[in-house]
Amino acid sequence: MRGEYQHLVDEISAALGVPATLEDRDFGLIAFGAHGGDDDADLMMDPVRTRSILQRRSTAAVRAWFEAFGIARAQAPLRIPPDPAAGVFTGRICLPVRHGGVVHGYVWLLDDEHLAGLDLGVPFADPRLTQAVETTNRIGALLAAEARAGAELGELLRDLLTARPAAVEAARGALREALGPAADGPLALVAVAPWQTGDGEPGPEGSGSALAERSGVAAMCAVPGALPDGSAALAALVRLRATSAPAPARAIADRLLRSPRAGRPAPDGAPVGTPHGLAAAGLGTPRRGLAELPDAWSEALSAARAAGAERRLGPVAEWSGIGPYRVLTGLAPERAADPAVLPLLERAHTELARTAEVYLDCAGQAGRAAAALGIHRQTLYYRLGRVEQLTGLDLDDGEDRLLLHMTLKASRLRRG
Numbered sequence: 001m002r003g004e005y006q007h008l009v010d011e012i013s014a015a016l017g018v019p020a021t022l023e024d025r026d027f028g029l030i031a032f033g034a035h036g037g038d039d040d041a042d043l044m045m046d047p048v049r050t051r052s053i054l055q056r057r058s059t060a061a062v063r064a065w066f067e068a069f070g071i072a073r074a075q076a077p078l079r080i081p082p083d084p085a086a087g088v089f090t091g092r093i094c095l096p097v098r099h100g101g102v103v104h105g106y107v108w109l110l111d112d113e114h115l116a117g118l119d120l121g122v123p124f125a126d127p128r129l130t131q132a133v134e135t136t137n138r139i140g141a142l143l144a145a146e147a148r149a150g151a152e153l154g155e156l157l158r159d160l161l162t163a164r165p166a167a168v169e170a171a172r173g174a175l176r177e178a179l180g181p182a183a184d185g186p187l188a189l190v191a192v193a194p195w196q197t198g199d200g201e202p203g204p205e206g207s208g209s210a211l212a213e214r215s216g217v218a219a220m221c222a223v224p225g226a227l228p229d230g231s232a233a234l235a236a237l238v239r240l241r242a243t244s245a246p247a248p249a250r251a252i253a254d255r256l257l258r259s260p261r262a263g264r265p266a267p268d269g270a271p272v273g274t275p276h277g278l279a280a281a282g283l284g285t286p287r288r289g290l291a292e293l294p295d296a297w298s299e300a301l302s303a304a305r306a307a308g309a310e311r312r313l314g315p316v317a318e319w320s321g322i323g324p325y326r327v328l329t330g331l332a333p334e335r336a337a338d339p340a341v342l343p344l345l346e347r348a349h350t351e352l353a354r355t356a357e358v359y360l361d362c363a364g365q366a367g368r369a370a371a372a373l374g375i376h377r378q379t380l381y382y383r384l385g386r387v388e389q390l391t392g393l394d395l396d397d398g399e400d401r402l403l404l405h406m407t408l409k410a411s412r413l414r415r416g
Contacts, residue, residue: 091111
């Protein structure tokens with residue numbers, strides 16, 4: 001399928017005499033035409049185009065800048081002027097890739113002297129543009145078909161991950177039949193949380209189809225209500241060479257975290273391009289086959305939540321490396337807040353809470369804790385005394401230490 005997209009992009013490049021670039025609706029690179037001759041200078045002088053090709057994705061700021069010209073709603077080709085301040089040294093001609101009323105991507109052309117006389121106001125006046133638009137429509141049909149196939153697999157994956165116990169076997173059988181031989185191979189589940197599903201938009205099953213085919217994603221879906229606060233998370237089922245080699249799953253997690261849908265949305269009224277709440281990703285223990293996939297999802301989601309709460313674990317964490325969060329993520333939030341520790345969790349005592357957590361992270365070693373906090377030992381002892389006064393706990397008692405430590409970690413998990 002990738003070769004077919006490349007062939008169609010080459011057709012557009014040949015018809016118009018300029019290199020074309022094809023990106024999906026989330027600005028992930030799918031294919032690009034060869035640059036040669038004088039165009040090499042254009043490529044190196046235009047940072048946005050260079051970054052898109054070298055990193056295979058544009059930044060959220062670049063996406064917001066282009067979308068401000070209405071490309072997601074455009075029904076016909078449109079011109080976008082250059083803006084050196086935004087890194088767009090050469091203007092663009094955008095051919096929206098649409099099918100069935102939905103935009104699935106964009107074909108980009110450098111609007112240089114080769115296209116200076118191209119009249120976009122009369123689409124059929126120039127046979128070059130007519131051919132390019134026809135080819136773009138064929139790309140749209142392919143991307144739409146790919147999105148539908150991905151959506152079907154995503155729905156089957158979601159059914160299995162969210163099925164009631166009585167329905168698990170049926171859901172597993174349906175997914176196994178759809179995946180074919182890959183269903184019995186080594187697999188890993190990736191969770192990205194939180195994930196923006198959007199209203200009335202295609203889910204990641206469609207927008208991530210280009211990523212899926214290039215990278216070994218067997219199925220991908222958004223799982224509504226996956227987080228304790230009701231937010232959605234993304235699940236990606238990744239094919240591996242062996243259960244002992246999860247590197248491809250980590251690479252997928254890294255790429256998904258760069259999606260504009262990863263994280264919480266910007267507040268209402270915030271300027272376009274405002275950064276939203278950060279997302280994190282987690283990997284469940286790789287397994288062979290689908291038998292324990294719901295368990296793998298629970299692990300991946302727990303790892304993602306841990307990475308979001310404890311940034312030293314992330315942005316991508318594996319279930320095997322999240323320590324006490326393996327237990328804490330399994331507790332209901334209201335069950336993980338001990339009354340004795342609640343006074344310490346008040347905003348006025350943030351510094352004391354952090355001091356206690358670092359001290360306990362350092363296994364009660366005062367020297368290490370003081371160095372980590374950048375304070376004198378006497379200051380540390382004073383703060384720990386205040387902690388004992390507030391909580392009524394004895395930090396010389398192992399069980400009291402455990403209670404305090406786990407409650408502080410649970411609080412971090414809730415905040416994350």
